[in-house]
Structure formats: structure tokens, C-alpha cells
Amino acid sequence: MAMTELEYVILARMFDAEPVGEDVYFSASDGVSDFVLLDVAEVKRMIAAEESIASSVTDVVREALEKLDPEAAEFEVDMSMLSFEGIFEDVVKRSALDYIEIETAWSCSTMRPDGFGGAATLISKSGMVSMSTASFLEEAIAALSLGPPPG
Incomplete structure (x- = not known):
């Protein structure tokens, strides 16, 4: 897959995601969700596994994690500053697409x-x-x- 696991998880929460063969079709009948709820442990695992991959969304999520209460199990990230287009731009830049x-x-x-x-x-x-x-x-x-x- 051309995108990181974290990018996919976030896009799948911003949109409805439907696998189509090796591709993914993202759609939103009521608009794209700018606020995404994430599990802290899951996100930390994904960031560690994808440490060497340049991704704007990882930078946004890291910043949100730094501001988080250390006891929090979940957190919400505002993706409106990066936008889904920015995520797709990163995917294209580092992939064969x-x-x-x-x-x-x-x-x-x-x-x-x-x-x-x-x-x-x-x-x-x-x-x-x-x-x-x-x-x-x-x-x-x-x-x-x-x-x-x-x-």
C-alpha cells in the first residue's frame, strides 16, 4: 500500500473507506470529518513502526500527543490544518503513483x-x-x- 498505516487510519476516520482490489475508495456522504478520535497506544505503535517514513500527518499527530495528558487513552486530532489533500500529497510524493x-x-x-x-x-x-x-x-x-x- 502506498500510504502508511497511520495515514490510512486517519483517512478512514475522515471518510468512509472501501477497499477496491489493491486500492481504496474514500467517500463522504455528509462531508469530510476534520476531527479524528485516535487510540494513544495504537498511534504510538504506528509512529514507531513508521519512524523512517516522512509524513505530514505523523508530524501533526506527534504534536497532538506531546500536548496530551499522560494518562489519556484516546485523543482527538484536528486535521483541518493539514487537510486530506495534504495527506494524499505526501502519499504521491513518496510512492510509485x-x-x-x-x-x-x-x-x-x-x-x-x-x-x-x-x-x-x-x-x-x-x-x-x-x-x-x-x-x-x-x-x-x-x-x-x-x-x-x-x-
């Missing part, structure tokens, strides 16, 4: 002009590029010299 694709969709239960859309993100060794569906439409309209829609 050329890239990871992320597709996002959002909708609203009522018809609102700003309640629908999506985005795509491509993470490769050379960087990350993301574009919302609204940005794509703006760029396409400009590229085709179409001007604003009729009012």
Missing part, C-alpha cells in the same frame, strides 16, 4: 442558485491543481468569448 484524483460534489436540499456544484483536484509529484465547476464554466465562457448569460 503518478497522481491521485479527487472529485467533489455538493448539493442542497432546496433549489438555491449557490447550492450545487463540485470541484476536481489532481495531486501529482509536481503539485496540486484544483478547479470548481463554477471556475471551469467561467474559464470556458471566457475562452469561447461567449460573454455573460442573457439576463
Whole structure:
């Protein structure tokens, strides 16, 4: 697997994780969870086993462990500062993967002009590029010299 055990555990708590052959499909029907509850002993074991692997998520978790009450058995980590994209970026940089694709969709239960859309993100060794569906439409309209829609 291209990701560390700790990265997988955290991503599987941020998302719903479904194994697909040798790959993993991550999805979130109600949004990605930024707060992850972890077992202290389990995390310490994973960090020790993965000591030689560079990982931003390990750095975030180590920092959270340092601030923890020594008697705590579990702790919560706020992943919003790193984000899941940062975890995937680390995975691509140190693996044989050329890239990871992320597709996002959002909708609203009522018809609102700003309640629908999506985005795509491509993470490769050379960087990350993301574009919302609204940005794509703006760029396409400009590229085709179409001007604003009729009012």
C-alpha cells in the first residue's frame, strides 16, 4: 500500500473507506470529518513502526500527543490544518503513483442558485491543481468569448 498505516487510519476516520482490489475508495456522504478520535497506544505503535517514513500527518499527530495528558487513552486530532489533500500529497510524493484524483460534489436540499456544484483536484509529484465547476464554466465562457448569460 502506498500510504502508511497511520495515514490510512486517519483517512478512514475522515471518510468512509472501501477497499477496491489493491486500492481504496474514500467517500463522504455528509462531508469530510476534520476531527479524528485516535487510540494513544495504537498511534504510538504506528509512529514507531513508521519512524523512517516522512509524513505530514505523523508530524501533526506527534504534536497532538506531546500536548496530551499522560494518562489519556484516546485523543482527538484536528486535521483541518493539514487537510486530506495534504495527506494524499505526501502519499504521491513518496510512492510509485503518478497522481491521485479527487472529485467533489455538493448539493442542497432546496433549489438555491449557490447550492450545487463540485470541484476536481489532481495531486501529482509536481503539485496540486484544483478547479470548481463554477471556475471551469467561467474559464470556458471566457475562452469561447461567449460573454455573460442573457439576463
